[in-house]
Amino acid sequence: MNNRLKVLRAERNWSQADLAEQLGVSRQTVNALETGRYDPSLPLAFKIARVFGHPIESIFTED
Amino acid sequence: MNASLENPRPSLLRKGALFTFLALLGGLVGYGTSVLVGDIQTAWQDEVALLMAVVTISTGLISAFVVATRPSTVPKGCGVLQVIVMMLAGGMLLLPMFGTAVATTEIVFGAVLTLLILQSLANLMLWRAADEMLRRVMLETGAMAFWAVQLCLFVYAAAERLGLVDTITGWGLMGILMGVYFIASIAAATRRGLS
Numbered sequence: 001m002n003n004r005l006k007v008l009r010a011e012r013n014w015s016q017a018d019l020a021e022q023l024g025v026s027r028q029t030v031n032a033l034e035t036g037r038y039d040p041s042l043p044l045a046f047k048i049a050r051v052f053g054h055p056i057e058s059i060f061t062e063d
Numbered sequence: 064m065n066a067s068l069e070n071p072r073p074s075l076l077r078k079g080a081l082f083t084f085l086a087l088l089g090g091l092v093g094y095g096t097s098v099l100v101g102d103i104q105t106a107w108q109d110e111v112a113l114l115m116a117v118v119t120i121s122t123g124l125i126s127a128f129v130v131a132t133r134p135s136t137v138p139k140g141c142g143v144l145q146v147i148v149m150m151l152a153g154g155m156l157l158l159p160m161f162g163t164a165v166a167t168t169e170i171v172f173g174a175v176l177t178l179l180i181l182q183s184l185a186n187l188m189l190w191r192a193a194d195e196m197l198r199r200v201m202l203e204t205g206a207m208a209f210w211a212v213q214l215c216l217f218v219y220a221a222a223e224r225l226g227l228v229d230t231i232t233g234w235g236l237m238g239i240l241m242g243v244y245f246i247a248s249i250a251a252a253t254r255r256g257l258s
Binding site for chain 2: 024027028029032035041044
């Protein structure tokens, strides 16, 4: 699964640690999400969508 | 808030400090091991257990260094709990081999059981404190280790039943299990970019 996390984060001038804190996960988890090493659970995907104010399907796309 | 498109890279000074720390740790571990077992004729089972204890405690010390130099508030307490789990595991492996030099067998066994309970509690707390990716890594580690160990155990058990190989003690099997689990944890963590 592909995602736009890195771009959305940069647009808001947030570090990985900033985003991690808002999502309640570790910085390593944010890094793994951005590099495609880990696909989030549905609850975490909803939380990410809420934090960025975008629908899930505009952040996550199929390969 | 800081912009950070790239992954944070440690500074040269931090890299140097980490290298120095690891070099000192390696020297201490090597010296300590030679003092402990230098003149003792050890069985291979004890050597495996000792190696796993050294690896576990070294990993715990490295984790402690990382927690101290790069503290993370989310998920809360995970780093410290990981250090505690690894240090206790190392102690549990060392006690049966060296504990009887300073205490009776019963006291040593009691101490092992106490460490086991504490380590299980710390493991449970770590699971509850971990975020979903760390939990996934723990699950994958368990699954990989179980798959590998049950496969090897069946092959060994069949060979032993046929009289093709010698019997391995429970202590030896435990050391092998720890080794397999450690390798599985490295593989699971590497897949998620945690190593």
